[in-house]
Amino acid sequence: MAVKKIGGQSLVFESRPCVASWAAVVGPMEGEGPLKSEYDMIMKDSLFDQDSWEKAEQKMMQYSIELALKKADRLPWEMDYLLGGDLLNQIITANFTARVFGAPFLGLYGACSTLAEGMILAGILIDGGYGDSVGAASCSHHDTAERQLRFPTEMGVQRSQTAQWTVTGSGAYLIRSGETGVRMTHATVGKVVDYGVKNASDMGSAMAPAALDTIRAHLEDTGRNAADYDYIITGDLGRRGFDSLKTLMAEEDLPANNLTDCGLHVYGGNQDTHSGASGCGCSAIVMGPRFFKEMRRWPRKKLLFAGTGALLSPLTSFQGESIPGIAHAIAFEWTEGENSK
Amino acid sequence: MTDQERELLRRHQDVLAREAGSRGRERARWAEKRKEIEQAQDALLRERGRLYLVRSSKTAAKVPLVKNMLWAFGVGGVICSVGQGFVFLFQRFGLALKDASAASTCVLIAIGAFLTGLGVYDDIGKRAGAGSIVPVTGFSNSISSAALEFKREGFLYGVGAKIFTVAGPVILYGVAVSIVVGLVDLLF
Amino acid sequence: MMLLKAFLLGGLICLAAQLCMDLTPFQVTPAHVLVGMVALGAVLSGLGLYQPLLDWGGSGASVPLSGFGHVMAQGAIEGAREDGLMGALRGGLTAGAAGISAALLTGFCASVFFKPKG
Numbered sequence: 001m002a003v004k005k006i007g008g009q010s011l012v013f014e015s016r017p018c019v020a021s022w023a024a025v026v027g028p029m030e031g032e033g034p035l036k037s038e039y040d041m042i043m044k045d046s047l048f049d050q051d052s053w054e055k056a057e058q059k060m061m062q063y064s065i066e067l068a069l070k071k072a073d074r075l076p077w078e079m080d081y082l083l084g085g086d087l088l089n090q091i092i093t094a095n096f097t098a099r100v101f102g103a104p105f106l107g108l109y110g111a112c113s114t115l116a117e118g119m120i121l122a123g124i125l126i127d128g129g130y131g132d133s134v135g136a137a138s139c140s141h142h143d144t145a146e147r148q149l150r151f152p153t154e155m156g157v158q159r160s161q162t163a164q165w166t167v168t169g170s171g172a173y174l175i176r177s178g179e180t181g182v183r184m185t186h187a188t189v190g191k192v193v194d195y196g197v198k199n200a201s202d203m204g205s206a207m208a209p210a211a212l213d214t215i216r217a218h219l220e221d222t223g224r225n226a227a228d229y230d231y232i233i234t235g236d237l238g239r240r241g242f243d244s245l246k247t248l249m250a251e252e253d254l255p256a257n258n259l260t261d262c263g264l265h266v267y268g269g270n271q272d273t274h275s276g277a278s279g280c281g282c283s284a285i286v287m288g289p290r291f292f293k294e295m296r297r298w299p300r301k302k303l304l305f306a307g308t309g310a311l312l313s314p315l316t317s318f319q320g321e322s323i324p325g326i327a328h329a330i331a332f333e334w335t336e337g338e339n340s341k
Numbered sequence: 342m343t344d345q346e347r348e349l350l351r352r353h354q355d356v357l358a359r360e361a362g363s364r365g366r367e368r369a370r371w372a373e374k375r376k377e378i379e380q381a382q383d384a385l386l387r388e389r390g391r392l393y394l395v396r397s398s399k400t401a402a403k404v405p406l407v408k409n410m411l412w413a414f415g416v417g418g419v420i421c422s423v424g425q426g427f428v429f430l431f432q433r434f435g436l437a438l439k440d441a442s443a444a445s446t447c448v449l450i451a452i453g454a455f456l457t458g459l460g461v462y463d464d465i466g467k468r469a470g471a472g473s474i475v476p477v478t479g480f481s482n483s484i485s486s487a488a489l490e491f492k493r494e495g496f497l498y499g500v501g502a503k504i505f506t507v508a509g510p511v512i513l514y515g516v517a518v519s520i521v522v523g524l525v526d527l528l529f
Numbered sequence: 530m531m532l533l534k535a536f537l538l539g540g541l542i543c544l545a546a547q548l549c550m551d552l553t554p555f556q557v558t559p560a561h562v563l564v565g566m567v568a569l570g571a572v573l574s575g576l577g578l579y580q581p582l583l584d585w586g587g588s589g590a591s592v593p594l595s596g597f598g599h600v601m602a603q604g605a606i607e608g609a610r611e612d613g614l615m616g617a618l619r620g621g622l623t624a625g626a627a628g629i630s631a632a633l634l635t636g637f638c639a640s641v642f643f644k645p646k647g
Binding site: 474 | 531532533535536537538539540541542543544546547548549550551552559560562563564566567568571572574575586587588589591592593594595596597598600601602604605606608609610613614616617618620621622624625627628629631632633635636637638639640642643644645646
């Protein structure tokens, strides 16, 4: 019997796996943003001494994983599993990064929700007793994403007001069984939701209904209220999608005053990114450096992270298909174990 | 997922199983029924999308229309005056107006490619929009940016193939329309 | 004076294209704009409406890509008058050859000498 599942789509982590450590490696533009002092490494340019942006992206991911492991005093091959993904075709960044580590690897694609997907699966692996330390990482690079999904980077295209800036950055999280720290209590696996948005420059609007769907399901399944969390944090809706989500939540009578979005925390207002940040790296470089870090000082010490993804493909866009969205939610709680008191 | 969508999906599954398990005329009848349900599903999806777009367009960020118009007008105008300047220059060297104009176009094309290579043209285009797309320098930019971007994939399948990403459609429809125009002119 | 006219006409054509981009609900990419302008220029040229613009605004009409469409259409018309069907097939591309070749050549050179900066 599925004893660890509650409600329609949520699961309970009985052993409460712990986010033992994290690291973020980012590009130069992110390195000028409001979180600049929190990042472990800032690349001096978008090429990172490599001969292509794709290789630079792989290096970012590799370094973030190594640094996260180092903080927990672990060697790369001591991971029981590595879970990772990115935005590029055939998830090449994750695949080629995993080549470096001698760790069992599962490649994931959930667009920008990949980090949440990886964390949920890491939690399941640990809670099921299949491993003790699992790495979850996701990564994006502005230039590799633009040339694959939109236009050549040197083409004189006017970006629309709703467009978001794909983050150049990678975040890695080491999930372990443990007692003290940021621990995963529940997760809600999202459904693919499509509200017919076709504009590839307005992915926030495409993802907002998915975020609503998952947050609502999470609250119903767990019997919690939005106010039980200090923050409910969406992955990368950006300014436009965030406004859409607030409107949608108001219509459903869900309070949204503790709602925030990772895409609003990466860049400063003067960085001309229009609707904020997006990409696999967006939530990955914000969750740890911005939220996990200070969680112990919050009144409720709880947050809900809803990683959002726009399942966009240039191929289906050309065929006139709309952009489906998905969101996966994880509830985190800061707890202090018996032994460490 | 709404109850209506669930009900449709349940019926779809049922009909699909019957279609798969039958032959001949009966199968065709089930297929007919399956298509009806699929159309209803698509209609629901479209309707939901329409409602969402109507609702979300109310909160949409405004396009800075006046700013865009001024930039497009200004930059487009400046590029055309530069072109005119080259025409005067070439005329002074003794070229006929038509040849001077063609030469001026080629110079602008080269300037567009050069600025693209320097990485400046996309910064202009970010603000100027149509002002830097419509002039022939924009044509040059779309060709050279594609070529430049795919240099790392090699000179055959990278530069060679991708250089026509935008040039291809422009040449194709330019040629197609001009042939039609030529023939229409011939016939009438 | 001619410079001012070129500025005004060229600016107006770009302005019109900008309005098409901003005021339509579709996502209009540079490829749409470029193809649209070439086709529009060729059609206007066939109707005899583009030559007056050129006479008035000079480069203001020839530098926008609609001018390229005009050149190709005039080439096809001339070819058709001389050689009939074969001329119509040949004329457009012949007239546009210099521009296309220049763009391809300079684009190729850019890819050889520069690196994309992102």
